[in-house]
Amino acid sequence: MTTTPDITIIGGGIIGLLTARTFSNAGATVKIIEKNSLGQEASWAGGGILLPLYPWRQADAITKLTLQSLALYPDLAAQLLADTGLDPEWTPCGLLITQNPDLKAAVDWCAANAIPCQPASAAQFSGLNAAPENPLWLPTIAQARNPRLVKSLIQDLSNKGVTVAEHCELTTVKLDKNRITAIGTTAGPFAINQLVIATGAWTGQLFQDIFSKTITEKPKITPVKGQMLLFDATPDTLQSIVLENDHYLIPRRDGKILAGSTVEQAEFNKTTTPAAYDKLKAFALKLLPALNGYPLAHHWAGLRPGTAQGVPYIDNHPEIDNLSINAGHFRNGLVMGPASAQLLVDLVLKRPPPINPEPYKLSSPH
Secondary structure, eight states: OOOOOSEEEEOOSHHHHHHHHHHHHTTOOEEEEOSSSTTOSHHHHSOOBSSOSSGGGSOHHHHHHHHHHHHHHHHHHHHHHHHHSOOOOOBOOOEEEOBOTTHHHHHHHHHHTTOOOEEOOGGGGTTOOOOOBSOEEETTOOBOOHHHHHHHHHHHHHHHTOEEEOSOOEEEEEEETTEEEEEEETTEEEEOSEEEEOOGGGHHHHHHHHHTTTOSOOOOOEEEEEEEEEEOOOTTSOOSEEEETTEEEEEOTTSOEEEEOOOBOOTTOOOOOHHHHHHHHHHHHHHOGGGGGSOEEEEEEEEEEEOSSSOOEEEEOSSSTTEEEEEOOTTOHHHHHHHHHHHHHHHHTTOOOSSOOGGGSTTSOO
16 A cells, blocks of 8 residues: 655755755655656756855845755764765865955855955965955855765665655646645656645746646746866865856865856756857866866756746745745755755744745745
8 A cells, every 4th residue: 555645845956855854854754756867957067165156146035045054064964974974075165255346245244144254365366367356265165065965865865765756757736626636747646745846947837837727826937057167186276166256166075176157048958068168168277277287077067947036935835735835046056955945844844934934935026
C-alpha cells in the first residue's frame, strides 16, 4: 500500500532540496518530483557567493532572507558534512569589492546589518590588475561550492527517507473545490496532501500551463540566462572572491577559479555563446593576469528565475488551500535558500515565522 506523503515538492533544485530537508526535519514525510535530474539547473550553474552582489542596491526583502541564511549556513554545512561525508565547501574566504561609487550606502548597509567591512589594503590588490575606487573588504563573506552542496543535500535527503521521482514532469492537477487531490505526471498519477511549487525559472510557465483556467493569482517569473567560465588554476592563485563592476572571480579550495557572469534575456535557451566566452575571458585575464598561465576548462550557461526586483515568492496560494510556492530567487537562490525554506515551512505548518512574510506574498510587488 502506497502512503501519500505529507508534502510533495515539484522541483529538485537548491530551493526544493532545502525545502524538503526543512520539512523532513520538522517531522513531515516528503516526496520530490523533478522533471530532469536533481540540482542540475541554476543550482549547479551558479557561482555560490553567499551575498547578493552589492546588497545595499537590493530590496530590503532580499536583505532579510540573506541575513537569516548567513546565520544558518555554518551549521547547515557542518551538519551536511557530518551526516553525509560530502563537503559542501562552505568557505569564508572574504569578498573584495574593487569599486564602490556608492561607498556611504555600502558602509551604512554593512553597519546596519552587522556585516564587517573595512577599506581594502594595497596588499589585497597584489597580482590584480584592478581599477580601485573606494575598495571594500568584507572578510566574513563565504561561498559554497554549489555542485557539492547539491550532492550533500541529495545524500542527506536520501538518508532521511525523502523519496524522489526524477525525469518526471507535472502535467495536470486534479482539483476538488479549492484543494488539489492528485496530480498527473509523465510517470503516472500521485495523490496529494500539500503541494509545493519550487520550479525556479520554469515556475511562471508552469503556472500558466497547469493553472491557467483555475486560478487568477500567478507568479511573474521569467528565465534569465547566465554564462560562466572555469579556469583550471592551482591553489593560492587567488585568495578571495573579487567583484569588479558586474563581474567576479571565485576561487575554489582546489584552486579552480570561476569567472562570471552574464545576464541575458533568452527565454529557455541555455546555449553558450562565443560573445559571452570572449567577454568573460577578457575580464578574467585582465583582472587576474596569472590566469594566462592556466587552461580555460569549461564554459556553461544556466537559467535563473527572474522577478522584477529579484524578490522571491514564498507563500501559501490564496486560492488553493494546499498549494504553496517557493520560487523566483533570481541570482540569489543559494544566498537566500535556507531562510526561504524555513519561511515556507513555517507558513505551511502555521508556525510563527522569524521574518515578516508580507513582501514574499503572491499579491506583493516583486
